[in-house]
Amino acid sequence: MHVHSTTGTRIFNLFNLIVLTLTCAGCLIPFIHIVSLSFSDKAAVMGGLVKLWPVHFTLDPYRYVLERGAFWHAFGMTLERVAIGATLNVVLVIILAYPLSKAGDKLRMRTLYVWIFFFTMLFNGGLIPNYILVKELHLLDTVWALVLPGAVGVFNIVLLLNFFREVPAELEDAAFIDGAGHWRTLWQIYVPVSLPAIATVTLFSIVGHWNAWFDGMIYMKVSHYPLQTYLQSIVIKFDFNTMSPEEAKRLAKLNDRSIKSAQMIVAVIPVLLVYPYLQKYFVSGIRLGSVKG
Amino acid sequence: MQKKKAAAAILAAALILGTAACSNGNGNDNGTNANVSNEPADGGTVDIQFGSGADPNAEYMAKLTKKTGETWEDNRWTRLYKEKLGVVTHYKMMYPYNDYNTKLKLAITSDDLPDVFPINDKTDFKQLAEGGAIYEMGPIYDKYASPLLKSIIEAETKSIFDPATFGGKIYGIPQKMPSTNxxxxxxxxxxxxxxxxxxxxxxxxxxxxxxxxxxxxxxxxxxxxxxxxxxxxxxxxxxxxxxxxxxxxxxxxxxxxxxxxxxxxxxxxxxxxxxxxxxxxxxxxxxxxxxxxxxxxxxxxxxxxxxxxxxxxxxxxxxxxxxxxxxxxxxxxxxxxxxxxxxxxxxxLDNATDGYLVVSKKFKHPELVVEMLNVYADTMFGDANQFEKFWSEGDIDSLWAMGPVHTLLPSLDLVGHQDIKKAVADNTTDQLKGVAKGFYKSMQDGVTGMSMMFGPTDTPFAFVDQTYPDQVIWxxxxxxxxxxxxxxxxxxxxxxxxxxxxxxxxxxxxxxxxxxxxxxxxxxxxxxxxxxxxxxx
Incomplete structure (x- = not known):
């Protein structure tokens, strides 16, 4: 295909390039700043001298993080919740999206089921009832308190449901003629051809679990805080309106931004690693998802 | 196809492992809860579930554990309370300050309060007092508080009880702090x-x-x-x-x-x-x-x-x-x-406190809180005090706050400065005692900030010394x-x-x-x- 490069498209391209570069810089610069802080000497950080490059390079913040037991406990907790939570999310999404993707004549009262799920997207009991529910189920301070309340991701179901609908009906028909039931059709036909969508859902779910902090604070004891909850408790803002002078004094003494930055960076690394790994599935999934003539 | 089966098996294994790991956690918790008896037999013990706004992950505690093996629930303070009063310390709620206030609100609404806990938020306080969930502490304080404890808590003004007073009744005991902050x-x-x-x-x-x-x-x-x-x-x-x-x-x-x-x-x-x-x-x-x-x-x-x-x-x-x-x-x-x-x-100045201690009505011995504070005051500031042992351990200077309750002499920091100033002038710094000894040691160890705060001249506390309490408006x-x-x-x-x-x-x-x-x-x-x-x- 030949691209016509008129003045108009050139201006558009230039404009596009500038906007995208700025957006990109807007995302990257704060990140680079935190990286620089984490490698800088305390005095330089407190003096606000660190911009985009470390000043008085040091590895001390990372040495400190390595020895900080609480950080690694929280890290382990998050790994556990991601492993259990993301697995559970993806399995439930797949087995729910499959029947809901069928037309109304194959699944009776389909609309009702859809509305039941959709309803939970719009309304929820609120913080206190949720808390009481989790408490009465004796889930408090267990990994299940972090995993079960959000186990069914309705948004992800809608995503996958729409993808399943795009799967040609011929594939399903062929499977049924060969004697497969719904279960086998789902796992051996639908899932393999839907890998791109499933990879997306997995990614959402992993990142969601990795970043969640509020439920950790509400449901867990400090010794079982997941990583992000732990991080928010150390990166806390000074708010003198709600803080006694005693507390302000204690925090001022502990305030060390290079150590906080180092912990944030270490916490980001696993997620950064997951992205390229899942990318592989996007590509192969697209290749698989075709009807061969 | 083989691959898919393997994957399914791994998923299943992951789920089962997760279940096992979690039920372990559960077991431990139930264990501690089951021990709570609330009944002091003669010479027996009372388990108290405390709330605390201390950070369980605090670095000073990690350091202390490494050095002496002491932990939040088992340290020289908790041992002291057990020996003197038979109180066994547990923490039902221990969260860093901001999280603590959120968790306390959840505990109030779900009726899951600790036995004894500090309150910082005046609105929560009012709600608990008026809802009848906590004891009226005024008469208990009057009856059980030692003269020493009273002198510490009321050292600045008696209005320190105002934030804990609802409908003319006092519902909490202040943990006194130096207002000079x-x-x-x-x-x-x-x-x-x-x-x-x-x-x-x-x-x-x-x-x-x-x-x-x-x-x-x-x-x-x-x-x-x-x-x-x-x-x-x-x-x-x-x-x-x-x-x-x-x-x-x-x-x-x-x-x-x-x-x-x-x-x-x-x-x-x-x-x-x-x-x-x-x-x-x-x-x-x-x-x-x-x-x-x-x-x-x-x-x-x-x-x-x-x-x-x-x-x-x-x-x-x-x-x-x-x-x-x-x-x-x-x-x-x-x-x-x-x-x-x-x-x-x-x-x-505001009368400084580190929260007000209140007692849940579900707990049977509200007087124990006052008695614990009596022991605290005696141990830190009494005639036969063991201030140094309970104030700090080497460079860990937060030991005084590692027990479930604490209350400090309002003039503590100021006295530290005054003693150091006098000792430097008389050349007797080797005879320093109490809080000044710890302060002076940090100064000698090169903690510049300490010298800048408590040194003899041109420091904040030199000014406090000139003006406190004569020029203070409460x-x-x-x-x-x-x-x-x-x-x-x-x-x-x-x-x-x-x-x-x-x-x-x-x-x-x-x-x-x-x-x-x-x-x-x-x-x-x-x-x-x-x-x-x-x-x-």
């Missing part, structure tokens, strides 16, 4: 003063002139006009309290007027002079033009990078400014007595938020902060802008609140 000091670069041949400021005009010199005469000698005369951040009324005090203005504070009526300091005419001074300083470029968007951390960046010559702030900012010498080796920060227009400056109102405060106080605070900032930035005229502010403040609910505050309790 509420001081605002003038921090100044002594090396810049010397370099520019300036005298230390005594009046507010001196402050203005020195700020001008610091901003215009290139005190850092780099040939650029990049220095700031006076530090300021967006919380003007909090961070620069000392400047207002120099003019006899007491913003963000309930003070008494001529008729002994409580009035809100920010709305009094005395505010005009200091605001006028700040507005002129802003116009003359003596203040950071961007102060309106900077918080204290940002303000301290200017100080630590060696661009700032003067600022008002609490004594513990020494821990920030001590780093200035890493960036500018000549830097020397000192504090000086607050400059003021009149001969003696007054210091408005807050005229410290009770729970009144009805109108609950609904309107936050929007009134918003108005207060934006107007004051606008006046300093010259967007509003000092005189007419301020009068207009007082007017709208009163209309927003200020008038009503002032009446409620002055209503007989």
């Amino acid at each position: 509420g001081y605002s000091h003038l921090w100044i670069r002594e090396d810049w003063l010397k370099k520019l041949n300036l005298d230390r400021p005594k009046t507010m005009d001196d402050v203005y002139d020195i700020a001008t010199a610091f901003a215009k005469q290139d005190p850092d000698g780099n040939g650029k006009a990049d220095t700031i005369g006076l530090g300021l951040n967006k919380d003007i009324l909090y961070s620069s309290r000392g400047l207002f005090w120099g003019f006899g203005a007491y913003p963000d504070f309930w003070t008494k007027d001529g008729d002994d009526k409580a009035v809100y300091g920010t709305t009094l005419d005395a505010m005009k002079k200091p605001l006028d001074m700040l507005a002129r300083m802003y116009k003359d470029g003596l203040i950071d033009k961007e102060f309106g968007t900077k918080d204290e951390t940002k303000e301290m960046e200017s100080a630590v990078s060696g661009k700032l010559g003067m600022f008002y702030g609490p004594h513990w900012l020494a821990y920030s400014v001590e780093k200035t010498s890493d960036n500018d080796k000549n830097a020397k920060w000192i504090t000086i007595p607050l400059p003021s227009e009149s001969a003696d400056v007054h210091i408005p 807050s005229a109102f410290s009770g729970a938020p009144t009805q109108t405060m609950v609904t309107s106080w936050s929007s009134m605070g918003e108005l207060e902060a934006t107007t004051i900032t606008a006046i300093v930035q010259g967007k509003e005229d000092v005189d007419s802008g301020f009068d207009k502010f007082v007017d709208s403040w009163n209309k927003l609910g200020g008038k009503q609140i002032t009446e409620e505050v002055n209503a007989p309790k």
Whole structure:
């Protein structure tokens, strides 16, 4: 295909390039700043001298993080919740999206089921009832308190449901003629051809679990805080309106931004690693998802 | 196909492992809960579930555990309470300060309170007291508190019980802290003063002139006009309290007027002079033009990078400014007595506490809390005290706060300074005792911040020594938020902060802008609140 490069498209391209570069810089610069802080000497950080490059390079913040037991406990907790939570999310999404993707004549009262799920997207009991529910189920301070309340991701179901609908009906028909039931059709036909969508859902779910902090604070004891909850408790803002002078004094003494930055960076690394790994599935999934003539 | 099966097996395994791991956690918890008996047999023990706003991950505890094996639930304090009173310490709720307040609200709504816990939030306090969930502690305190404990808690004023009083009854026991933490000091670069041949400021005009010199005469000698005369951040009324005090203005504070009526300091005419001074300083470029968007951390960046010559702030900012010498080796920060227009400056203070201890009605022995505090007071400040053992362990100086309850002598920090000053003068520093011994040791170990706070001269506590408690004005109102405060106080605070900032930035005229502010403040609910505050309790 030949691209016509008129003045108009050139201006558009230039404009596009500038906007995208700025957006990109807007995302990257704060990140680079935190990286620089984490490698800088305390005095330089407190003096606000660190911009985009470390000043008085040091590895001390990372040495400190390595020895900080609480950080690694929280890290382990998050790994556990991601492993259990993301697995559970993806399995439930797949087995729910499959029947809901069928037309109304194959699944009776389909609309009702859809509305039941959709309803939970719009309304929820609120913080206190949720808390009481989790408490009465004796889930408090267990990994299940972090995993079960959000186990069914309705948004992800809608995503996958729409993808399943795009799967040609011929594939399903062929499977049924060969004697497969719904279960086998789902796992051996639908899932393999839907890998791109499933990879997306997995990614959402992993990142969601990795970043969640509020439920950790509400449901867990400090010794079982997941990583992000732990991080928010150390990166806390000074708010003198709600803080006694005693507390302000204690925090001022502990305030060390290079150590906080180092912990944030270490916490980001696993997620950064997951992205390229899942990318592989996007590509192969697209290749698989075709009807061969 | 084989692959898929393997994957399914792994998923299943992961789920089962997860279940197993979690049920372990559960088992432990049930174990501790099951032990709670609440009944002290003769010579037996009582389990108490405490709440605490301490950070379980606190570094000082990790250090102590490494050194002596002590933990939050088993340390010299908890052992002491067990030995003396048979109290076995458990923590049902232990969260860092901000999380603690959130969790406490959840515990209140789900009826899952610890037996004994501190309260910081006055609204929660009111709700618990009026809902009948906690004991009335007044009579218990009167009956069980030792004279020593009473002397510590009531050392400053008896109004310390006001925030815990609802309907004329006292519901909580304050954990007393040194109120001297509420001081605002003038921090100044002594090396810049010397370099520019300036005298230390005594009046507010001196402050203005020195700020001008610091901003215009290139005190850092780099040939650029990049220095700031006076530090300021967006919380003007909090961070620069000392400047207002120099003019006899007491913003963000309930003070008494001529008729002994409580009035809100920010709305009094005395505010005009200091605001006028700040507005002129802003116009003359003596203040950071961007102060309106900077918080204290940002303000301290200017100080630590060696661009700032003067600022008002609490004594513990020494821990920030001590780093200035890493960036500018000549830097020397000192504090000086607050400059003021009149001969003696007054210091408005709140009675400082580290929360109020309350007891859930589900617990049968509310008197134990008072008895624990008796033991605490005896151990730390009694005639046969073991202060040093219970105050710190080597460089871990937070040991006093590692028990489930604590209460400190209000003059503790000040006494530390006085003893050090005397010992340095008499050359008897090797005989220091108590808190001074610990302070002095840190100073000798090179903790610059400690010397800057508690050293003999030019330090915050040298000024506290001159003025405390004779020149202190105690807050005229410290009770729970009144009805109108609950609904309107936050929007009134918003108005207060934006107007004051606008006046300093010259967007509003000092005189007419301020009068207009007082007017709208009163209309927003200020008038009503002032009446409620002055209503007989």
